[in-house]
Amino acid sequence: MSSIPALEIHELRKVYATGVEALKGVSLIVQPGDFFALLGPNGAGKSTLIGIVSSLVNSSSGSVKVFGVDIEQDREAAMRLLGLVPQEVNFNFFEKPFDILCNYAGFYGIARAEARLRAEQELRRAQLWDKAHTMARTLSGGMKRRLMIARAMMTRPRLLILDEPTAGVDIEIRRGMWRILKEVNAAGTTVILTTHYLEEAESLCRNLAIINGGQIIENGPMKTLLAKLDVEGFLLDIDGELPATLPQINGVQVRAEDSHTLDLEMPRAMDLNSVFASLDAAGIRVRSMRTKTNRLEELFMRLTGGKEAAA
Amino acid sequence: MSAISSHPNLTALLTITRREMTRILRIWAQTLVPPAITMTLYFLIFGSLIGRRIGDMGGYDYMDFIVPGLVMMAIIQNSYGNISSSFFGAKFGRHIEEMLVSPMPNWVILGGYVAGAVLRGLLVGVIVLCIAMLFTHVRIPHPLITITTVLLGATIFSLAGFINAVYAKKFDDVAIVPTFILTPLTYLGGVFYSVKLLPDWAQVMTHANPIFYMVNAFRYGLLDSSDVPIGVAYALMIGFVLVLGALGLWLLKRGIGLRS
Numbered sequence: 001m002s003s004i005p006a007l008e009i010h011e012l013r014k015v016y017a018t019g020v021e022a023l024k025g026v027s028l029i030v031q032p033g034d035f036f037a038l039l040g041p042n043g044a045g046k047s048t049l050i051g052i053v054s055s056l057v058n059s060s061s062g063s064v065k066v067f068g069v070d071i072e073q074d075r076e077a078a079m080r081l082l083g084l085v086p087q088e089v090n091f092n093f094f095e096k097p098f099d100i101l102c103n104y105a106g107f108y109g110i111a112r113a114e115a116r117l118r119a120e121q122e123l124r125r126a127q128l129w130d131k132a133h134t135m136a137r138t139l140s141g142g143m144k145r146r147l148m149i150a151r152a153m154m155t156r157p158r159l160l161i162l163d164e165p166t167a168g169v170d171i172e173i174r175r176g177m178w179r180i181l182k183e184v185n186a187a188g189t190t191v192i193l194t195t196h197y198l199e200e201a202e203s204l205c206r207n208l209a210i211i212n213g214g215q216i217i218e219n220g221p222m223k224t225l226l227a228k229l230d231v232e233g234f235l236l237d238i239d240g241e242l243p244a245t246l247p248q249i250n251g252v253q254v255r256a257e258d259s260h261t262l263d264l265e266m267p268r269a270m271d272l273n274s275v276f277a278s279l280d281a282a283g284i285r286v287r288s289m290r291t292k293t294n295r296l297e298e299l300f301m302r303l304t305g306g307k308e309a310a311a
Numbered sequence: 312m313s314a315i316s317s318h319p320n321l322t323a324l325l326t327i328t329r330r331e332m333t334r335i336l337r338i339w340a341q342t343l344v345p346p347a348i349t350m351t352l353y354f355l356i357f358g359s360l361i362g363r364r365i366g367d368m369g370g371y372d373y374m375d376f377i378v379p380g381l382v383m384m385a386i387i388q389n390s391y392g393n394i395s396s397s398f399f400g401a402k403f404g405r406h407i408e409e410m411l412v413s414p415m416p417n418w419v420i421l422g423g424y425v426a427g428a429v430l431r432g433l434l435v436g437v438i439v440l441c442i443a444m445l446f447t448h449v450r451i452p453h454p455l456i457t458i459t460t461v462l463l464g465a466t467i468f469s470l471a472g473f474i475n476a477v478y479a480k481k482f483d484d485v486a487i488v489p490t491f492i493l494t495p496l497t498y499l500g501g502v503f504y505s506v507k508l509l510p511d512w513a514q515v516m517t518h519a520n521p522i523f524y525m526v527n528a529f530r531y532g533l534l535d536s537s538d539v540p541i542g543v544a545y546a547l548m549i550g551f552v553l554v555l556g557a558l559g560l561w562l563l564k565r566g567i568g569l570r571s
Contacts, residue, residue, distance in 0.1 A: 016571065054412045057571050076414040084412050090405035099333070106326025107413035109319020118314075151409075156314075
């Protein structure tokens with residue numbers, strides 16, 4: 001595999017005409033073949049970053065290279081390597097999916113005959129072939145998002161960037177999109193993803209960066225970052241009602257969620273058996289147990305100072 | 312085997328042009344029928360009914376005199392209207408981003424939209440000319456001048472429409488220029504009268520109107536008659552194409568109204 005990074009961002013800054021400093025010297029490297037998550041609260045600078053990489057936003061300073069090609073010095077070559085699935089639907093609603101895909105390929109100089117072949121392949125993969133010749137405005141929200149992925153894949157990009165591709169779609173469609181993205185990544189395409197669903201990032205991505213206030217505050221392998229969490233939370237459903245006085249367990253925060261549910265927060269290294277033994281001694285019998293929060297969400301909330309909206 | 316064609320920019324240019332033509336034909340009731348109806352009414356009222364009482368204009372039957380001006384007016388208005396509405400629509404619907412993130416050079420984007428607008432102008436021009444044939448005998452003594460004038464005129468107003476669309480922030484902004492600038496310039500550009508009928512001061516002012524030169528160059532192509540030297544008309548039209556084309560490319564390069 002090539003040693004040239006799929007994406008290399010150095011000291012990227014963006015100050016909008018309004019004076020808002022959206023990026024404050026962001027540096028980031030994404031290796032080829034990676035499945036990379038870019039997370040951050042709303043207004044953190046993710047969309048500005050993606051906008052600059054895809055040449056929709058002009059940077060104030062800094063550099064961006066796609067597979068070693070500087071987007072300022074050779075924009076055409078850099079854009080040929082890049083595919084973008086934006087946050088907002090941005091195809092012509094009055095065109096048909098087949099035409100949208102063929103025209104998009106044409107913008108990249110792909111001959112019409114080849115574009116037609118690819119359009120059928122991509123629409124079939126996105127399970128949209130039966131909608132190929134209907135007006136795009138009649139597609140459902142999930143179909144529109146799948147169409148944007150199909151469109152981006154028409155040019156066989158080496159780097160695919162998706163800005164919240166599964167926002168607002170139901171779980172079945174979301175999992176279908178995950179399958180497509182896994183296939184794309186397995187075929188060698190580097191994928192960068194921003195998402196509101198942190199479980200999505202945790203299940204798909206190998207590396208991640210968290211951006212907040214226009215700066216990268218964390219960057220590394222998913223496993224390493226999650227290992228930094230030293231506390232885990234559990235919700236325990238108990239038989240009967242909780243006693244009026246909850247047991248004191250050393251090192252564990254015990255709180256009643258309601259009269260039938262206990263909320264525990266404990267060190268990751270702590271033995272669960274000792275906790276259950278203490279509960280048993282207090283006459284509390286546990287019927288079932290579930291993790292309180294998504295682990296990545298927990299990490300995210302800690303790093304970004306508990307801002308509610310993720311990604 | 313590389314999927315990229317041997318002339319990727321040409322493929323991209325033809326893609327935009329094809330898309331524009333598909334749009335024009337898909338909404339034919341908005342793009343092709345209205346100019347046909349409007350021009351039929353012009354020919355009927357000004358040419359046939361009122362024209363009979365006017366008699367000669369510039370040495371020609373009044374109906375013959377207004378045909379070149381009305382055809383040119385239709386070409387100008389439709390070229391301008393096509394690109395301003397289509398490009399602004401692409402901005403408004405955000406599908407302009409499909410092109411902005413592509414490797415297409417700016418001249419291809421501009422060229423594709425201008426080609427689409429010029430083709431609509433030509434299509435409407437042919438329709439209006441065919442309607443004119445129902446009212447009078449149309450002959451074309453200078454076909455080369457006729458076609459080059461049409462192409463230059465349509466290109467100039469396509470480029471102007473493009474610049475309008477780049478700056479436009481809402482649909483009202485696209486309508487302002489045609490209403491307050493294009494229509495007055497067209498009506499005062501010698502479509503319905505010879506400039507020689509005007510007082511001296513008005514003749515001088517008319518010579519500052521670019522549409523006046525286009526209408527007269529086109530009239531020369533169809534009637535062998537013009538109020539201005541044909542060479543001057545060509546020099547001005549080519550100058551406008553170069554200046555507006557350069558401005559359009561500069562706007563795309565700077566990303567004004569397109570990239571934040």
